[in-house]
Amino acid sequence: MPENQQQPNRPSWQIGVALFLVAATLYVATAGYSRVHIDVLSANIGAWRIASTGEPWIDGVDVEQINRTKATVFTTTHDGHRVIARSPGVIAVSVPAYAVRELVTDSGTSADDYSSAPGAVTAALITAASVLLMWGALLRLTSRRSATVAAVVFAFATPVWSVAADGLWTHTLTVLGISGMAYAASRERWLLVGAFGGVATWGRLHTVVIAAAIALACAWFQRKPAIAVRVGALGAVMVAGASLWSHWLYGKWIPSGGYAPSNYVSRTTGSDYDFNTSPVDLLRNEAALWIAGDRGILVWTPLVLLLVPLLIRTWKSQPLWCRAMFLSGVAYTLFQGWAAPFHGGDGIYGYRHGLEFLACATPSLVLAAVQAGPRLRLAMTAVIGVQLTAFGLGGILNRPTLTFGSHWDNNAFIQAFRDVPALLVLLALVVAATFLVTRMFLSDPEPEAVPARE
Structure with missing residues (x-):
């Protein structure tokens, strides 16, 4: 081959396969198999019972033998039976994995036969699929190299690794749904936007605001009402499916499953949900989602804050669906701050209530990042190295x-350095490696795709 003739670029599908396999392998290897949060454990038990018995009831099962946490498994009653109380998706999605385990191992239905592995593997694979979908969306916005780097940061330098991929949280499904909506909207496949929007609502019902914002904004500004009809029609079918599921398990047609809306609108004094009875407490809870030491979006992922000036500068040139998704992520987070305590519970590394915003904001933030100058790129590299260290620690361990009580004025990552100062060496090595990789593979300029104006 002549020296001046370059090898053809590797096809995008090969990069996508490699990205999925790397993410899936790391996620499966580091998922939570023994140290399982009560939210995840409850969902796993529900799926295990359906797969092993064909019914959702947990009557006669010593769930406390399974439960190794300090909290109580989430249950309710229906037709005189005990049943796991969780959103539809986190139970339904791992039923196939538990069914495969039943076929392979011929395990029984007692507490001794339970395993968290099928649920953990399911969460890992779902999150790897989310990374692939987000990468596919970013390919329509920027160059292949920039899209791939951004997808790697999304996958391993955020709580996507330490939370969504760790076990079957509701956020595992919402991140999948939002990433899928981004992929579909970037290709103007509006039925698929509705389908992925429905997936997100099976995880957390109020993500409906995200799909609605994309559909209505694109329908209005493009003067195409059919967009809203297509998104809404398939989304409605998905929500109806969640209602059917809820009726089977709980005897109610509410698509939120085991979550009763009364918990969020009835504020009993002294409960975890009484904070929005006071304007000051409500504002404090809202602010904590962004700046609390151990739960703040901007604290754990300062790359977001670093990109805000560029985001403002590039805002008008960004595709309509990106802007709609970003703003709907902000709206969703504000609603989340009204609906539930900012911390999201104990035993979490990073944040979970901000994951929906993170997924919604990623396309816009990437479009901003590719416009960064040399100095900002240098700062971004350092920050990414720190985030990789932080979430590598949480994702692996x-x-x-x-x-409780430490979420405002402390941070788990910083506390780790206090407890084990030698971790500073790890931080220095990862940051140095990030700079080295950037210099070796990303220093040459590459033409960026121009975002389509709508």
């Missing part, structure tokens, strides 16, 4: 985590 599933710890350290802080207890």
Whole structure:
């Protein structure tokens, strides 16, 4: 081959396969198999019972033998039976994995036969699929190299690794749904936007605001009402499916499953949900989602804050669906701050209530990042190295985590350095490696795709 003739670029599908396999392998290897949060454990038990018995009831099962946490498994009653109380998706999605385990191992239905592995593997594979979908969306916005780097950061330098891929949280499904909506919207496949929007609502019902914002904004500004009809029609079918599921398990047609809306609108004094009875407490809870030491979006992922000036500068040139998704992520997070305590519970590394915003904001933030100058790129590299260290620690070890009362004025990552100062060496090595990789593979300029104006 002549020296001036370059090898053809590797096809995008090969990069996508490699990205999925790397993410899936790391996620499966580091998922939570023994140290399982009560939210995840409850969902796993529900799926295991359906797969092993064909019914959702947990009557006669010593769930406390399974439960190794300090909290109580989430249950309710229906037709005189005990049943796991969780959103539809986190139970339904791992039923196939538990069914495969039943076929392979011929295990029984007692507490001794339970395993968290099928649920953990399911969460890992779902999150790897989310990374692939987000990468596919970013390919329509920027160059292949920039899209791939951004997808790697999304996958391993955020709580996508330490939370969504660790076990079957509701956020595992919402991140999948939002990433899928981004992929579909970037290709103007509006039925698929509705389908992935429905997937997100099976995880957390109020993500409906995200699909609605994309559909209505694109329909209005493009003067194409059919967009809203297509998204809404398939989304409605998905929500109806969640209602059917809820009726089977709980005897109610509410698509939120085991979550009763009364918990969020009835504020009993002294409960975890009484904070929005006071304007000051409500504002404090809202602010904590962004700046609390151990739960703040901007604290754990400062790359977001670093990109805000460029985001403002590039805002008008960004595709309509990106802007709609970003703003709907902000709206969703504000609603989340009204609906539930900012911390999201104990035993979490990073944040979970901000994951929906992170997924919604990623396309816009990537479009901003590719416009960064040399100095900002240098700062971004350092920050990404720190985030990779932080979430590598949490993703691999599933710890350290802080207890209640420490979420405002402490941070698990910083506390880890206090406890084990030698971790500073790891931080220095990862940051140095990030700079080295950037210099070796990303220093040459590459033409960026121009975002389509709508």
